[in-house]
Amino acid sequence: MQLKLLHRISDYEWLLPKHDKMNVDVYIVGSKKIIEEMDDNVYNQVKNVASLPGIIDKVALLPDAHSGYGFPIGCVAAFDKEDGIVSIGGVGFDINCGVRLITTNLIYQDIEKKVESIIKAFYKKIPAGVGANGKINLTKKELKDVIEKGAEWVIKERGMGKIEELDYIEEGGCVSGADFSALTEEALAREKNQLGTLGSGNHYLELQVVEEVFDIERARVFGLFKNQVVATLHCGSRGLGHQTGVDFMNIFAKAIHKYKISIKDKELIYVPATSPEGRRYFAAVQAASNFAFANRQVISYLVSEVLNDVIKDVDTNTMYDIGHNTLKIETHKVGNAKLPLLVHRKGSTRNFAGKSQVVPKPYQFTGQPVIVGGSMGTASYVLCGKEESMEKTFGTTIHGAGRTMSRHKARESLSYEELERDLLKRGVFLKTKSREGALEESPIAYKDIEEVVNTVIKSNLSQRVARLRPLGVLKG
DNA sequence: ATGTCC
Numbered sequence: 001m002q003l004k005l006l007h008r009i010s011d012y013e014w015l016l017p018k019h020d021k022m023n024v025d026v027y028i029v030g031s032k033k034i035i036e037e038m039d040d041n042v043y044n045q046v047k048n049v050a051s052l053p054g055i056i057d058k059v060a061l062l063p064d065a066h067s068g069y070g071f072p073i074g075c076v077a078a079f080d081k082e083d084g085i086v087s088i089g090g091v092g093f094d095i096n097c098g099v100r101l102i103t104t105n106l107i108y109q110d111i112e113k114k115v116e117s118i119i120k121a122f123y124k125k126i127p128a129g130v131g132a133n134g135k136i137n138l139t140k141k142e143l144k145d146v147i148e149k150g151a152e153w154v155i156k157e158r159g160m161g162k163i164e165e166l167d168y169i170e171e172g173g174c175v176s177g178a179d180f181s182a183l184t185e186e187a188l189a190r191e192k193n194q195l196g197t198l199g200s201g202n203h204y205l206e207l208q209v210v211e212e213v214f215d216i217e218r219a220r221v222f223g224l225f226k227n228q229v230v231a232t233l234h235c236g237s238r239g240l241g242h243q244t245g246v247d248f249m250n251i252f253a254k255a256i257h258k259y260k261i262s263i264k265d266k267e268l269i270y271v272p273a274t275s276p277e278g279r280r281y282f283a284a285v286q287a288a289s290n291f292a293f294a295n296r297q298v299i300s301y302l303v304s305e306v307l308n309d310v311i312k313d314v315d316t317n318t319m320y321d322i323g324h325n326t327l328k329i330e331t332h333k334v335g336n337a338k339l340p341l342l343v344h345r346k347g348s349t350r351n352f353a354g355k356s357q358v359v360p361k362p363y364q365f366t367g368q369p370v371i372v373g374g375s376m377g378t379a380s381y382v383l384c385g386k387e388e389s390m391e392k393t394f395g396t397t398i399h400g401a402g403r404t405m406s407r408h409k410a411r412e413s414l415s416y417e418e419l420e421r422d423l424l425k426r427g428v429f430l431k432t433k434s435r436e437g438a439l440e441e442s443p444i445a446y447k448d449i450e451e452v453v454n455t456v457i458k459s460n461l462s463q464r465v466a467r468l469r470p471l472g473v474l475k476g
Numbered sequence: 477a478t479g480t481c482c
Contacts, residue, residue: 069477092477093477093478094477094478097477130478130479130480131478131479190478190479192479199477199478200477200478200480201477201478201480202477203477236477237477238477238478239478239479241477241478242477242478243478245477245478246478325477
């Protein structure tokens with residue numbers, strides 16, 4: 001993206017003022033380098049998003065942003081609850097794709113020589129890769145319960161996890177407004193034993209060590225300490241969520257004729273939020289979101305089982321679990337008004353500070369944790385929201401480093417053997433279902449996580465709590 | 477991201 005098109009606010013904040021058909025400005029977070037290296041298509045995409053009807057206040061673009069379907073990945077846009085719209089590209093096809101951080105009572109020395117065997121045991125126990133199926137076979141009635149109850153169903157009905165864990169999942173592991181009947185038959189049919197499966201692409205399960213603690217107080221409340229072994233898992237709503245996106249593209253395509261909406265970019269198709277199709281999409285997104293929460297709950301339980309198989313008496317806890325492809329109704333301060341908004345977070349994470357109804361009770365005085373995923377060889381971060389982000393980005397921050405190289409280019413840039421060697425040099429053991437897939441996710445294909453994190457710190461959106469160094473990774 | 481083309 002060209003810097004000369006933007007107005008500088010600070011070294012880390014920029015503004016693309018509204019012009020042409022834009023209804024609002026675009027607020028951009030990034031260092032000079034990050035913005036200059038950002039795909040030009042991101043510029044076109046945020047301009048298009050800013051031109052959507054009923055958009056409120058601004059579009060916020062985060063430093064991990066890159067080109068996506070319709071909306072960039074790494075942005076947040078909010079629409080008036082009544083006069084606004086809902087967009088499929090604004091959520092993403094992997095609905096409620098998210099991350100969970102699992103803490104343990106182990107220190108690095110406990111597992112130093114067992115990393116390989118732990119990752120291999122993960123590989124055996126946790127289905128990963130395209131089309132992977134798990135052991136949980138749901139009847140239609142059970143699937144309906146999963147959709148309506150989210151992670152709670154997994155804990156109560158299958159005994160996979162502790163009931164207290166629900167307090168440490170975004171929205172208690174179950175968003176409201178989920179309607180089973182909003183999902184299509186095709187989406188339901190895709191759920192063929194996919195509960196408790198990791199998936200492919202950038203999804204992973206990583207064994208990590210807490211390398212550095214930046215905020216001792218918050219780390220203590222989050223249950224983190226230096227040299228501690230933790231696991232981070234990144235996955236979403238699998239085929240069910242994806243099919244929901246695909247099917248609503250068709251439902252929306254019919255609806256725009258009815259509402260006489262003309263679309264200039266088919267990837268940016270939308271319907272009025274209050275239309276039957278819009279309401280149904282909202283309910284379907286919440287439904288798929290609950291499936292994703294349940295999915296991560298199952299995998300999280302399998303992680304604790306594996307750790308207890310390989311090493312005895314391991315105590316695991318969920319530090320937090322949060323999505324980064326979401327659609328929510330939230331009240332935000334806009335100017336002097338407080339407005340209920342339809343917040344689309346696409347590859348971006350809710351980052352609420354301090355006391356808030358949606359911050360879990362144990363974290364009321366710290367603010368809500370954010371888990372920023374690394375890219376195989378690189379560090380992950382635990383961050384925490386700051387008050388300023390409420391006004392600047394609707395309480396939103398980054399979700400990862402963000403791609404800087406296309407999947408295709410990444411595959412051509414190195415061989416699998418080179419990747420494996422590079423990772424071993426970094427002290428990371430890799431096990432994957434797909435060598436091609438792993439190449440696409442090579443660390444060289446991603447931005448520098450340190451620089452991306454530094455940007456949200458310098459712009460006062462988030463604060464650092466801890467940095468996690470990868471030891472081993474299972475990829476789909 | 478995705479039973480990466482029923």
